[in-house]
Amino acid sequence: MPTEPAMANAPVHSDSATPVLLEVENLAKHFPIMRGVFRRQVGSVRAVDGVDFQIHERETLGLVGESGCGKSTAGRVILRLYDPTAGRIAFRGEDIGGVRGESLRRLRQSMQMVFQDPQDSLNPRMTVGSIVGEPLVEHGVAKGTALDERVDELLNAVGLSARFANRYPHEFSGGQRQRIGIARALALEPEFIVCDEPIAALDVSIQAQVVNLLQDLQERLGLTYLFISHDLAMVRHIADRVAVMYLGKIVELAPSDELYREPLHPYTRALMSAAPVHDPELEAARERIILTGDVPSPADPPPGCRFSTRCPMATPECSAREPEWRELRPGHRVACHYAGDA
Amino acid sequence: MAEQTYQDAPLHEHRSLWMDVWLAFRNHKGALVGVGVFAFIVLAVLLGPFLHGIDPQYLDIQARNAPVSWSHPLGTDNLGRDMLAQMLAGGRISLAVGFTAMLLSLVLGTGVGVLAGYFKRLDGLLMRSTDLFLALPLLPLLLVIIMLFRDTLRAALGPETGIFLLIVFVIGITSWMQTARIVRGEVLAIKEREFVTAARSIGTRERRIVARHVLPNVMSPIMVSATLGIANAIITESALSFLGLGFPPDFPTWGRLLFDGANFISITPARVIWPGLAISLTVLSVNYIGDGLRDALDPRLRGT
Ligand SMILES: Nc1ncnc2c1ncn2[C@@H]1O[C@H](COP(=O)(O)OP(=O)(O)OP(=O)(O)O)[C@@H](O)[C@H]1O
Ligand code: SF4
Ligand SMILES: [Mg+2]
Numbered sequence: 191m192p193t194e195p196a197m198a199n200a201p202v203h204s205d206s207a208t209p210v211l212l213e214v215e216n217l218a219k220h221f222p223i224m225r226g227v228f229r230r231q232v233g234s235v236r237a238v239d240g241v242d243f244q245i246h247e248r249e250t251l252g253l254v255g256e257s258g259c260g261k262s263t264a265g266r267v268i269l270r271l272y273d274p275t276a277g278r279i280a281f282r283g284e285d286i287g288g289v290r291g292e293s294l295r296r297l298r299q300s301m302q303m304v305f306q307d308p309q310d311s312l313n314p315r316m317t318v319g320s321i322v323g324e325p326l327v328e329h330g331v332a333k334g335t336a337l338d339e340r341v342d343e344l345l346n347a348v349g350l351s352a353r354f355a356n357r358y359p360h361e362f363s364g365g366q367r368q369r370i371g372i373a374r375a376l377a378l379e380p381e382f383i384v385c386d387e388p389i390a391a392l393d394v395s396i397q398a399q400v401v402n403l404l405q406d407l408q409e410r411l412g413l414t415y416l417f418i419s420h421d422l423a424m425v426r427h428i429a430d431r432v433a434v435m436y437l438g439k440i441v442e443l444a445p446s447d448e449l450y451r452e453p454l455h456p457y458t459r460a461l462m463s464a465a466p467v468h469d470p471e472l473e474a475a476r477e478r479i480i481l482t483g484d485v486p487s488p489a490d491p492p493p494g495c496r497f498s499t500r501c502p503m504a505t506p507e508c509s510a511r512e513p514e515w516r517e518l519r520p521g522h523r524v525a526c527h528y529a530g531d532a
Numbered sequence: 533m534a535e536q537t538y539q540d541a542p543l544h545e546h547r548s549l550w551m552d553v554w555l556a557f558r559n560h561k562g563a564l565v566g567v568g569v570f571a572f573i574v575l576a577v578l579l580g581p582f583l584h585g586i587d588p589q590y591l592d593i594q595a596r597n598a599p600v601s602w603s604h605p606l607g608t609d610n611l612g613r614d615m616l617a618q619m620l621a622g623g624r625i626s627l628a629v630g631f632t633a634m635l636l637s638l639v640l641g642t643g644v645g646v647l648a649g650y651f652k653r654l655d656g657l658l659m660r661s662t663d664l665f666l667a668l669p670l671l672p673l674l675l676v677i678i679m680l681f682r683d684t685l686r687a688a689l690g691p692e693t694g695i696f697l698l699i700v701f702v703i704g705i706t707s708w709m710q711t712a713r714i715v716r717g718e719v720l721a722i723k724e725r726e727f728v729t730a731a732r733s734i735g736t737r738e739r740r741i742v743a744r745h746v747l748p749n750v751m752s753p754i755m756v757s758a759t760l761g762i763a764n765a766i767i768t769e770s771a772l773s774f775l776g777l778g779f780p781p782d783f784p785t786w787g788r789l790l791f792d793g794a795n796f797i798s799i800t801p802a803r804v805i806w807p808g809l810a811i812s813l814t815v816l817s818v819n820y821i822g823d824g825l826r827d828a829l830d831p832r833l834r835g836t
Contacts, residue, residue, distance in 0.1 A: 269733055298735035311726035314832055315748045324744075325734040358831035374730070 210283075211382060211414050212245040212268065217277035218438075219260075219267045223489060235489045237263040239438035240277070242515065245382075250408065250415040252429030252446065254422060254461070256485060260438045261418045262306070265384040268416070269301050270294060281382070299329060302375035304404075306387040308367035312359040318345070318370055319355030325377040344373040348403060365396035372403065376411070384416045389424065401428055422465040426450050431521075434458045437496045438488055440515075442529075444522040454518060454529040457497050495526070503528060556828035563824020569817040573810065577623035580616075588617035588784055600802070607802050609792070619806055622784035627814065629700055629769045629785070634761035636704030641711025642747075642754055648712070649719025650742055659716065666709045671775075674702055678777045695779055703768050711757040718750040725749075752826050759822040763815040786811050 218241075220234040237260040245251045253261050267274050270286065279287045286297055305311035312321055323341045326332045332340050342352035348369040359367055368388060375383055385404065389397040405428060407413060419425045425432055426446050433443040434457065442455040453459045460479040483500045486492055492499050494509040501508065505527075513525045524530070557563055584605070592612035599607050606615035648658035678698060685694035722728065723746065731741045770787015772778035779785055786807040793803030827833045 266729075271729060271733055295735040295737075298733065303730070303733045305726045305730060307726055311730050313727040313731075313745050313749070315830070316744070324731070324736065328734060328736050328740070360832045371730070374734070378734075 208247045208249065210244045211247045211249075211281070212416075213243075213278075213280045214268065215242050215278040215280075216240050217242070217264070217267060217279060218275045219263050219272055220275045233489055235487075236438050236491060237488055238267060239488075239491070241433075241435070241438075241440045243433055243440060243443060245414055245416060247381075247414055248408070248412055249431065250417050250429045252425035252432040253416060253418045253435060254420060254425050254432060255435035256420065256461075258485065258488070259435045260488065261435055262386050264435070265303065265386050265416060265418055269303055269384055270297070271303075295329075299378040300380050301382045301384070302378065302380040304368070304371050304375050304383060304385045304388045307391050308364055308371055309359075309391070311371050312367055314359055316358075317355065318350075318357055318359065318362075321359070321370060322355075322373045322377060325374060329378060331378065340377070344377055345370075347376065347407070348373045363396075364392050365400060368392060368400050369403065372400075372407070376407065379411070380413070382414045382416070384418070386418045387420070388417075390419070390421070397424065404428070422450075422461065434461065437485060437491055439496055439525065441497065441526070442522075442524045444519075444524075448519070448522055454522070454524045455497075455526050456501050456503050456529075460502075497526075552831075552834060553828045556834040557824050560824035560827060562820040563828075566817040566820030566824065569813055570821060573623065573814055573817070574627065577620055577627060580620040584614075584616055584620065586614040586617040588613060588621045589782055590614070590617075606806055607800060609800070609803060610796055615789075615803065615806060618784040618789055619786070619810060622786045622789050622807070623810060625696075625779065625783070626766050626769065626786040626811070629696065629703070630762040630766040630814070632700045633703035633707070633765035633769075634758055636700060637708040637761050637765070638711060638754065638758050640704065641708035641757065642715050642750075644708065644712040645715025646719055646742060646746065646750070649716040650723060650738075650746060655716075658712075662709050662712050665706070670706050674706070674772070674777060675775075677702055678772075691780070692783075699769060699772060699778055702772070703765050707761065707764055707768070711754070711761070714753045714757065715750055718753050719746055722746050722749050748829075751829055755822040755826040759815070759819040762818050763811070766811055766814070 217238060218236070219238040220236050222231045223233045223235060224230065225232045239260075241264060243251065253264065255261055263272065266272050268279055270279075270289070274287050277287070278285055281297070281301065289297060316324075319338070319341050322344050323332075323337050326337055326340060338355070341355055345352050345354060350366060350369050350373070354362070354366075359370065362370065368391075372388075388404070389400050392400060401424060404415070404417075408415060415428075417425065417429055429446045431443065432446045432449050433440045434449075434455065435441070436457050442449065442453065442458045444454075449458065450462065453462050456479075460481050463477055463479045466473060479502060481500050481502075486496070486499055492509060494507075494511055495501070495504070495513050498504045498508040507527060511527070513527045515523055515525045516529075517523045518530045590613065592608060592614070594612065596608060596610055596612045601607070606619065608614055609618070644658050644662060648655045648662075681698055682695065685698050688694065689697065728741060728745050731745050736744070766787060769778055769785060770791055773785060773788040774791040778788070781788075789807040790804060790811070793800070793807065797804050
């Protein structure tokens with residue numbers, strides 16, 4: 191029985207001295223809305239609408255936000271599963287926003303994804319061995335006995351027995367399936383992995399195991415993560431820095447301790463106040479900010495600040511002018527006219 | 533810990549996929565009965581003429597509309613031809629037409645459906661063509677095709693092969709549309725599943741995604757179409773024969789026997805019952821075999 195790594199210590203803070211691995215600038219992804227007999231475009235869903243951030247080598251950037259704010263879309267555009275509508279994606283300094291065909295296939299070796307739904311992300315008709323081995327076969331990395339050996343190695347690396355290679359996904363529990371998905375993502379020895387809510391579909395008791403596995407692998411293999419989640423406590427645990435997303439835009443980005451200690455954006459504060467804290471003292475002191483109203487449609491975002499329709503601090507200025515993306519403290523950016531004033 | 537239950541499970545030896553499929557298929561009672569009935573029909577049709585040596589075309593004027601007897605186990609028709617001999621000879625052709633036409637229609641339908649569902653840029657064109665085929669007045673079209681090509685094909689390939697190919701082709705190209713539509717719908721749904729996105733994120737080439745991830749997951753509707761396709765082909769062939777567009781009159785098929793027999797239903801009802809029974813049994817047994825195969829091919833239903 192593989193021993194689970196003990197609950198890892200607090201994340202090691204990457205100093206911004208490690209080189210930048212991934213940089214996105216003004217990245218946008220709009221999905222066209224087609225209507226009518228002639229399938230004419232009548233508008234677009236601005237799922238991601240101009241986001242900027244950098245991820246350093248060996249760092250974990252957390253991406254949090256409500257359902258539908260565009261987190262998955264952001265992750266998928268970065269991995270070029272969607273074509274970006276606008277903006278720049280640079281991986282190791284190279285612009286990858288427009289690569290296609292064979293060069294895109296080669297790029298996929300260095301960037302991988304772990305999916306949200308471990309049930310849906312494994313082909314029910316393939317054995318675990320062929321699922322984990324598929325990337326190796328597709329890129330001609332290994333075949334024959336070398337392939338089998340590598341698959342066994344990968345299964346062991348994620349804490350599964352190599353005996354499982356002949357079984358089918360439905361024979362496993364959710365946590366085990368997610369491990370299979372992780373093994374597949376590791377097969378090509380990528381540098382960067384987008385984890386799209388990898389634990390959201392799992393039992394609470396299993397979540398910590400999978401998170402620990404991810405952290406353990408990061409340390410051993412020197413991985414860089416974009417960790418998407420709506421579980422603030424989990425993100426705090428795993429991420430070095432955290433970006434908060436609202437309606438297609440990043441509204442605040444800061445080192446995780448600082449963000450949790452002192453959120454500057456009204457939306458971040460509301461999110462924090464809604465999430466229970468594990469520390470009883472903090473929990474007692476927690477003020478609750480109840481947001482009213484619904485999230486506006488990403489097809490028709492409000493003018494000015496996108497949060498203005500629900501912001502408890504909104505002024506007429508807010509819906510007139512879009513707030514700048516300001517660096518208020520070193521490494522702590524926020525998009526709000528009044529952040530830091532109070 | 534629930535996570536680790538499988539770690540303690542007994543070691544499983546290496547099993548081959550087809551072994552698994554066969555073991556599961558064997559447990560499907562309906563499918564086994566289906567295989568039995570179908571094998572019986574096929575063997576009868578292939579070997580029967582050697583055991584029951586009467587020429588299906590021989591006119592025994594003395595014994596017209598004869599009832600069941602030792603010399604004519606299924607009786608005779610109004611011209612004194614032996615029914616059993618006709619059934620056996622007709623079965624060969626009906627089964628051959630049914631299977632080949634079904635295969636053709638299945639390949640066309642699946643191909644069009646998968647391409648339209650998976651490749652968005654082909655969707656419009658392919659589905660419009662499918663609608664066009666559905667909207668075509670088929671009967672006049674068939675008439676024209678057969679009129680145009682019958683004699684050339686007969687001259688080139690001999691009367692039997694020529695008309696066989698023509699009929700299979702005509703049935704095939706006029707019956708793939710339902711399959712195409714159903715398969716397209718399934719593919720559209722499968723395409724949105726995360727394992728397809730995962731395959732793309734790995735860098736799997738499009739055609740491998742189709743072959744490895746999409747096609748195996750649309751097996752069920754394809755199997756259903758296949759079993760219905762055989763029935764449809766056998767019946768369409770009889771309709772064509774009835775209109776004088778199919779095989780020549782001295783060439784019995786189950787469909788033709790059924791139609792011819794219908795005129796004499798009050799005198800010799802057996803002439804309708806036997807071919808009808810043969811067609812129904814074939815369709816039913818193929819249906820059960822298809823069911824069994826579909827279940828056996830699905831690892832979730834295989835219960836490994
Ligand atoms: N392929 C698509 N076509 C059209 N609209 C899409 C598509 N994918 C996502 N959207 C829309 O884009 C918006 C953002 O979706 P996205 O899946 O990125 O949200 P999310 O933050 O990941 O949410 P969740 O937490 O529920 O996963 C949603 O309004 C969604 O309806
Ligand atoms: S800019 Fe205005 S509306 Fe937007 S978050 Fe700040 S205070 Fe609220
Ligand atoms: Mg998502």
